[in-house]
Every structure is written in C-alpha cells, then in structure tokens.
Amino acid sequence: MSVVVLTNDDGVHAPGLAALEKALAELGDVYVVAPEREQSACGHALTLHRPLRALQMGEHRFAVNGTPSDCVNMAVLGFLPETPVLVVSGINHGANLGDDVTYSGTVAAAMEGTILGVPSIAVSLLDGGDFEIAGRVARLVAMRVLVGGLPGNTLLNVNVPVQPPRGIRMTRLGHRVYKEKIVEQADPRGRSHYWIGGGEARWDDLEGTDMGAVHDGYVSLTPLHLDLTNHRALVQLNDWQGGLNAQFLSETGRWPRRGRAPAATPKRKPRRG
Numbered sequence: 001m002s003v004v005v006l007t008n009d010d011g012v013h014a015p016g017l018a019a020l021e022k023a024l025a026e027l028g029d030v031y032v033v034a035p036e037r038e039q040s041a042c043g044h045a046l047t048l049h050r051p052l053r054a055l056q057m058g059e060h061r062f063a064v065n066g067t068p069s070d071c072v073n074m075a076v077l078g079f080l081p082e083t084p085v086l087v088v089s090g091i092n093h094g095a096n097l098g099d100d101v102t103y104s105g106t107v108a109a110a111m112e113g114t115i116l117g118v119p120s121i122a123v124s125l126l127d128g129g130d131f132e133i134a135g136r137v138a139r140l141v142a143m144r145v146l147v148g149g150l151p152g153n154t155l156l157n158v159n160v161p162v163q164p165p166r167g168i169r170m171t172r173l174g175h176r177v178y179k180e181k182i183v184e185q186a187d188p189r190g191r192s193h194y195w196i197g198g199g200e201a202r203w204d205d206l207e208g209t210d211m212g213a214v215h216d217g218y219v220s221l222t223p224l225h226l227d228l229t230n231h232r233a234l235v236q237l238n239d240w241q242g243g244l245n246a247q248f249l250s251e252t253g254r255w256p257r258r259g260r261a262p263a264a265t266p267k268r269k270p271r272r273g
C-alpha cells in the first residue's frame, strides 16, 4: 500500500491530528511524523543548526523535535520505508486563511511536501468546529487528490467552517486588514513587555475568497503555489530595468576599484536559510 504522511503544527498529541489519522486510516500505509510540541505560527522554518531526533510512539507514529517542515522533509527524503504519495497536514486548531497562510506551520508543511514533489494538502478547522466533520472533508479531498493528482507545484489549503458545511467552494486567498496594535504591559518588576498578534481579524472584500466561503458556511479549497512573483507588477515595472541600468552604468565609473581578486573562499555545501 502507498505511504501517506500526516503531520501538523499543533504537536503530535493534538486532537486535530488524531482526528485526521482516524479519518484517513484506510487511504494507505499511514504514518504520522509530527512535531513533539506545538509549533503554530512557525512558518516554513527548517532546523539546520542542531540534529533532529524521532521518538517512536507507535508502530507508525513518530514525534520529532523540530518543525512541521522538518517532519515532512524527513518523511519524504528517506526516513520512511518508501517515498510517500501524499502529505496531509492538520487538522489545524484554528483557521489558516488569506495573508495568514504565510505564518502557518500547517500550510508550510504542505509547501514542503510540494517543493519535494509530493502532492500535499493543508487542513484547518475554524475554532469551535467539529474535528470529525473536518476529518470527513479531509478524506474526501485526499481521495480526490490521490485519484486525480494536483496541478504542478500546487498545494491545496482547506479550511472547514464552524458549523456543518453547506458545501465546498473553490476560492482565492483573502486579505486581512491589520488594525490591531501591540499590547504593552509591565512585569512585576516594572519592566515593559509586548504582545503581538492580538485583536480580532478583519477582512476586506469577501467575494470569491477563502474567508468569504467559511463566513458563508462553506468549506474553502484554495490552490496555492510557491511563486510569490507579482507577475502584473513585473510588467508594470518593466521600464525600471532600462532606467536603473543607465544609472548603474553611469555610477559604476565612480565606484572604488578592487585591487585584486579576493582570495578563493573554501567550498561550502549549499544550504537553505
């Protein structure tokens, strides 16, 4: 049977992960490789400066002292007996919508799977929603991906509303309006400390967006890709190249000249980061 990998960013003990495991149990040879503790809002971080260890917690269950992306990286690149055919990340405790996807460890785990060439899905449930229902949605989407695959370099970001869903909508990412302020407090010794990320999220223009769908009681399915290039801006800024080059060439004549070539630097392994 094909290997399917499950991970999350709420940690290996999270009820959302258990619900996902239960819902997808029959879809393949299912392995859980998940962070040993909560890693929410860790984004796409990889652990490159200390070793990773995997604590076996069951026949097909491992807790890793790293991030969700570490877990997927390990699972896809040799930790498991076979390369997985599917990565599913979640079920996250809370939404991952719009601009917030860039902070999300749940979504980043699916990004990591996608970068490594494995079809990947991120599943999140809005606070107060039902994990069993979200599990059924995850199963439906996962089966569809297993049968039909996904377009190249594309992951699916799934958000399940609080109430039992009225249906499924294909959506684009929405935009959050940031009106919140940092919260400054004093500790018992009178020193200031700060909290960020508080306050209620506000969203603009819900039409066609992920936020709009969950707001209307639908499951939101957003295809995401990792190309952050703003292609419209690339066209709009087309004349920058000529103008900047003219300036560059007129200025380089005045730049200090290097005496001689710098000493060869020792060869290093390329690395991310």
Ligand code: MN
Residues within 6 Å of the ligand: 009, 010, 039, 040, 041, 092, 093, 106
């Ligand atoms: Mn989380």
